[in-house]
Amino acid sequence: MRLILPILLAAVAVAAQGQSVATPEAIAALPDRPGKAGVVQACSGCHQPDIVLGLKRDAPAWRELVDQMIARGAPVDEARYEEIIAYLAQAS
Numbered sequence: 001m002r003l004i005l006p007i008l009l010a011a012v013a014v015a016a017q018g019q020s021v022a023t024p025e026a027i028a029a030l031p032d033r034p035g036k037a038g039v040v041q042a043c044s045g046c047h048q049p050d051i052v053l054g055l056k057r058d059a060p061a062w063r064e065l066v067d068q069m070i071a072r073g074a075p076v077d078e079a080r081y082e083e084i085i086a087y088l089a090q091a092s
């Protein structure tokens with residue numbers, strides 16, 4: 001019985017951090033520029049964040065895609081939205 005409380009607390013701590021499937025390799029593959037942290041945070045819940053590399057898209061096209069990801073549940077912080085779009089338009 002004594003084990004239950006620590007296990008519960010650990011489960012809550014994991015849930016509070018949000019889900020992330022990002023591997024260190026995928027994170028390292030993304031160029032280090034302002035906006036990277038926002039992309040990693042918002043775009044690692046369902047697939048690797050480096051899914052964005054190699055896609056030739058301009059900012060309007062990224063807005064459309066990011067809006068689709070938000071509709072799917074991507075946790076994009078409103079304050080970081082523009083930074084994320086700018087990062088993606090440069091990195092891809």
Ligand code: HEC
Nearest residue numbers: 042043044045046047051052055066069072073074075076
């Ligand atoms: C809630 C889950 C979820 C999150 C979070 C998420 N995505 Fe996705 N993403 C998906 C799913 C599901 C697909 C594949 C299905 C599809 O393309 O319709 C996908 C596919 C993609 C693709 C491939 C689309 C293509 O045209 O080949 C890109 C690029 C992408 N996501 C970028 C992002 C970016 C950038 C973010 C962060 C802003 C993000 N995703 C966050 C669920 C998510």
